[in-house]
Amino acid sequence: MTRVETIVSTAINLALDVATAEVTAAFRAAEIRTILLKGAALRDWPSPSPTRRSVDVDLLVPPDRFNDAESVLKRLGFESRALDGLPYDRPVPAHAWSRGDHGAKVDLHRNIIGVGASPEVTWTILAAHTAVLDLGTTKVDALAPAARAMHVALHAAQHGNKQAPTLRDLQRAVDALPLELWADAAAIAAQLDASHAFAAGLRLVPSGAAIASALRLSFAQTTDVALMAATSPNMARGFAWLDNLAGPRAKGYFIARKLIPPRDWLRAWSPLARRGRLGLAATYVWRPVWLLVHAGPGFVAWRRARRAARA
Template identity: 35%
Template sequence: MTDAATPSIDLGVGMALRCLALDAAAAAAVDTLHKAGVDSVLLKGAGLARRLGAERLYADVDLLVAPAAFGRAQAALAAAGYRPHVGDELPAEGDAWHQRSWYAPGPLSLTVDLHRGFAGVDDPEELWRALRAGAEPMALGGGTVLVPDTAGCALLAALHAASPGRFVKPAADLARALDVLPADAWPAAARIAARCAATPAFAVAMWLLPAGVTVAAQLALPVSGPPLRWLTAHRATPTAITLARLTELPGWRRRLRHLARLLLPSAGYLRHVDPRARTGPSGLLLAHARRYGRHTRTLLRALRELRTARRIGRG
């Protein structure tokens, strides 16, 4: 019994130590940006864990900067020895446009995700203004970082649950936030969502959970919404999400441009989403083949998911 439990205990200790290293990396990155005259807010990580009053493990550092300062922030990181995960080209497809990942200098492989926005937010400038205005200082990793206030924490927990990627933890974070954050945090979060054009994503996340349904009804959040948001929150196939994003773009020109990027995605985007594409020309070619094969295999399921999302979207 002891022998069987030992690996999981060792893994938990290792993750906890890694989180401590990430806290120090967050403080160092914030200091690097501050010296370059760039303000930043720690979006999740230790700040979210303390707001939720939970032992929450995390895998990277997420820092938000003003969209207008994104270029200066990247230059400051590069000058300080940070290395981008991919080349000089910033991915521009789907939600990938709002962040860029950097390796922190040092012996450990630690990642700092530099954000100029957040998934589900259509007005990133307003998001930055709202989160920065309410940000509060927190001692972390031998330094001081800014973290969102309770309203900002509530908003981010919902937005992350609305765009969870491959992970189930965002829904658990939202459930915890609904349980422990004060009741007045949610109306305040809804007001910020309205200001930064994120109400559809905020609403679909709140309708995901029983406790969220109660809050959503009290706030009169829309039950229906764009299929893209519903599909993303319910972790539908990437093919269904891609089709929904294509159909929701305004105008045929934008749809055709987006379709062209889907059929022939940039090398930078492929390297961003598929680590094997970073191994050279052959890896890039195989990434193209895997992408086409994956979409082809899941097309029928994706069409069913899209039909369901549209039916729900019509109420």
């Protein structure tokens, strides 16, 4: 990375740290506890990485305070970019919020991708595995080392084998952390019903695969985890979800609402839809075309992953 890129990364990180401090302070004033999942929590852990660039603020909050937390973000000037609310659709573990299209972005989590446990169980377990992080003059709760290592592996699994930044985070962690800590991370993953994603994430780098072997982690994968770890095309996980829906009514309604979603969903999906009535109309025309273009590769990837999971 060049000096200019380093300066840009530092500036972006500082801006996000300011946003993190602002948002966590507002949540604290509303008596909402938060846990910082990434960002500053990974920049200097487990080894310094001054060129690591964050793109948003990821915060886990208690599920029973999730709506309250969203109200706080609204008061701070953030707008929702949440892609959920469609009948029979996959539950979304986090809602995206941003100040305009180019301002600070917050991912508000009630759960984590790769975790099979309920949001309530996830919060109870992870809230017991936190450490205080100094963020300038502000103190925030972040995941403690074992839970943080677990999340690094889950995040790598989520983005798969072609996402360089998450693989770099994983590589730094497996190079620096002892096997005993990875054993603790595996135990937390098991409590969260996240063992498949944890093992798949570790195995995305050779030294991580060695740790997975030393811990005797299973090679078994669900179709969904296999799709994530392989960085599968758009819509592949959608076909997996559709396959698991029970009955023709649920499947038909799911397909129909994906083709013609509500306006608010479409505005969250596409910046074009947020440009007045003409932009919204154009996005409604574009949506079926986009689905058609991505359906073929997604279907093929899903069939391949399903066969592998059943093998």
